[in-house]
Amino acid sequence: MIEKCAAIILCQRRLLVVRKRGASVFISPGGKISEGEAPIDCLRRELREELCVELVDAEPFGTHERAAADEDSMIRVHTWNVTVSGTCTPNSEIEELRWIRGGDTHAVGSVFAECVMPELIRLGRLDA
Template sequence: MIKDVTAAVIINDDLILIAKRGKNEKLEGKWEFPGGKIEKGETPQQCLKREIQEELNIEIEVGDFLGESIYKYSNEEIRLLAYLSTIVEGEIKLSVHDQTRWVNINELDRFDFAPADIPLIEKLKKRKQERNL
């Protein structure tokens, strides 16, 4: 059975927030767009607001749907739903991640991302390219 998971592509002044998964987490040391599992009765947007509050201690506004990525790990298959987001308020405090970084779109390839997040980087690049034409 496929599990729905969300990802926030948080953008501020052309920089994108990425987070490195912490010790004892699945995919420890991999970078990702932060988010989490959708709970029963939650919309993807509600899930993102809750997960980002829990994981990063910030409040976000969830914007446009960026796209989805389906990835089959050895023990489960996930559908990662990504939304463009912005910070409304708060200071980042980490709970499940080792670190966060603000990077520009061209720097994303330098990081070792979780496999499900990689197609989202391509979607971001394509979106940027379309807007700059």
């Protein structure tokens, strides 16, 4: 089981997703928790590395398990609603970022497509 942290970043009722260099699937900003690292510290580190932003606030959203979109294994993803400072800019292994609506699940990893996005739509925070 791979354990990751993921950020839910919303702007104007759209969700930020990222695509790693060489990948075709968009995923949430975040990444794998290093041994001995607290999940919130992982989230802070990954946001800084991938998007060049600083974590200001994080509210737990949920933990979800699914088959990984980009690896041949199961994944457990701890998700947070986050507020960041700075402008999200692709960095490190991130090649592209995209702001999507709730109906744009065709190219998004399973955890966000099947768990997070439907709940955000239900809560009225993400446009369908």
